[in-house]
Amino acid sequence: MSTNKELMQRRSNAVPRGVGQIHPIFAARAENCRVWDVEGREYLDFAGGIAVLNTGHLHPQVVRAVEEQLKKLSHTCFQVLAYEPYLELCEILNQKVPGDFPKKTLLVSTGSEAVENAVKIARAATKRNGTIAFTGAYHGRTHYTLSLTGKVAPYSAGMGLMPGHVYRALFPCALHGVSDDDAIASIHRIFKNDAAPEDIAAIVIEPVQGEGGFYATSPAFMQRLRDLCDEHGIMLIADEVQSGAGRTGTFFAMEQMGVAADITTFAKSIAGGFPLAGVTGRAEVMDAIAPGGLGGTYAGSPIACAASLAVIKVFEQEDLLQKAKAVGNTLREGLLAIAEKHREIGDVRGLGAMIAIELFEDGDSHKPNAALTAQIVARARDKGLILLSCGPYYNVLRILVPLTVEPVQIQQGLDIIAACFDEATQ
Ligand code: PMP
Numbered sequence: 444m445s446t447n448k449e450l451m452q453r454r455s456n457a458v459p460r461g462v463g464q465i466h467p468i469f470a471a472r473a474e475n476c477r478v479w480d481v482e483g484r485e486y487l488d489f490a491g492g493i494a495v496l497n498t499g500h501l502h503p504q505v506v507r508a509v510e511e512q513l514k515k516l517s518h519t520c521f522q523v524l525a526y527e528p529y530l531e532l533c534e535i536l537n538q539k540v541p542g543d544f545p546k547k548t549l550l551v552s553t554g555s556e557a558v559e560n561a562v563k564i565a566r567a568a569t570k571r572n573g574t575i576a577f578t579g580a581y582h583g584r585t586h587y588t589l590s591l592t593g594k595v596a597p598y599s600a601g602m603g604l605m606p607g608h609v610y611r612a613l614f615p616c617a618l619h620g621v622s623d624d625d626a627i628a629s630i631h632r633i634f635k636n637d638a639a640p641e642d643i644a645a646i647v648i649e650p651v652q653g654e655g656g657f658y659a660t661s662p663a664f665m666q667r668l669r670d671l672c673d674e675h676g677i678m679l680i681a682d683e684v685q686s687g688a689g690r691t692g693t694f695f696a697m698e699q700m701g702v703a704a705d706i707t708t709f710a711k712s713i714a715g716g717f718p719l720a721g722v723t724g725r726a727e728v729m730d731a732i733a734p735g736g737l738g739g740t741y742a743g744s745p746i747a748c749a750a751s752l753a754v755i756k757v758f759e760q761e762d763l764l765q766k767a768k769a770v771g772n773t774l775r776e777g778l779l780a781i782a783e784k785h786r787e788i789g790d791v792r793g794l795g796a797m798i799a800i801e802l803f804e805d806g807d808s809h810k811p812n813a814a815l816t817a818q819i820v821a822r823a824r825d826k827g828l829i830l831l832s833c834g835p836y837y838n839v840l841r842i843l844v845p846l847t848v849e850p851v852q853i854q855q856g857l858d859i860i861a862a863c864f865d866e867a868t869q
Pocket residue numbers: 493552553554555556558581582583584649653654682683684685686710711
């Protein structure tokens with residue numbers, strides 16, 4: 444049997460250092476909210492492979508659907524010979540994505556690809572080539588999505604400048620002194636200083652920022668963004684790669700914002716651990732690109748489509764949207780109780796089960812406490828809990844536990860977090 448240490452050594456010889464790793468662990472198997480490493484140690488998984496496992500590891504229905512699909516076909520390439528699961532999934536998503544208008548859906552494999560394609564579609568539909576994205580945004584690791592992503596190090600550091608025509612607006616975040624007015628003013632500033640609105644194809648926004656720190660926009664802000672887009676013929680793109688697929692208590696976070704995006708991207712938990720992503724938007728906008736302009740060899744793989752159809756069924760059968768709200772409430776209450784004892788926790792926030800705490804030195808929101816955050820993540824791992832940090836200063840602890848979690852496991856996780864804070868701050 445190999446140890447984690449031996450495998451980490453082999454990894455450093457075989458895999459480039461640019462592929463980071465949060466926990467020095469090699470996983471051997473997993474089930475719902477639990478993971479076992481190669482040494483047989485069990486962990487409670489509050490990371491969900493970065494927001495991919497809203498239905499847990501290897502949900503039996505997802506496994507069954509994939510096994511059934513594997514007996515039929517695993518690949519034809521949808522652009523060569525189409526297959527029904529792709530079509531069925533698009534029909535369902537055209538209904539599920541918010542927006543009271545006819546929609547069409549494109550399937551791809553990763554979130555980055557989804558965002559890339561969303562912008563391509565917006566450019567073709569508007570015949571414009573500028574894009575506005577926000578501070579703290581994360582949209583992916585391809586060249587164009589790195590332009591959209593609002594954090595240079597580590598994502599594009601050392602790689603030179605990314606493609607142009609992306610303009611940066613302020614993401615509204617009251618905790619750090621950016622009001623909705625400030626954020627809207629920053630867009631007007633772009634229109635005045637950098638690019639006329641007639642040259643902007645799209646405004647891309649995460650309704651709840653993921654990697655950027657789990658900051659939710661308000662419905663009032665989204666309404667203002669919608670109005671601005673309508674006024675200038677700009678496509679509003681909601682990147683729901685992390686906030687979508689039920690994490691926030693509605694299938695898409697935009698359902699809670701009172702307005703619909705023209706184009707929506709999704710990925711991650713949509714297929715319960717299989718590589719699938721996509722773009723859903725206004726039918727006429729989605730048709731702006733001519734035949735042959737969209738697609739990919741593996742885009743919308745039959746295996747991933749079968750998994751996704753099962754995930755959507757599981758959501759209904761197990762009432763997982765309701766569960767997301769309940770899990771979110773329990774986590775929020777538990778974390779607020781911990782925060783009462785530890786002034787380093789300056790904020791407990793989230794939408795549905797997309798919950799985070801932000802850590803400051805002496806409770807001062809100007810002093811992000813990355814060191815303590817890293818310490819809590821490491822201590823929690825030693826106690827058998829897998830956590831993730833995020834945020835521009837790595838001082839946010841986020842929870843992306845499967846929504847299929849048992850109540851006792853949530854409590855177990857909260858107890859470990861409480862113990863880590865007690866030990867780290869004594
Ligand atoms: N958009 C958002 C909001 C994300 O959170 C991510 C992944 N963290 C991406 C896009 C990119 O997705 P992927 O890693 O599948 O390319």
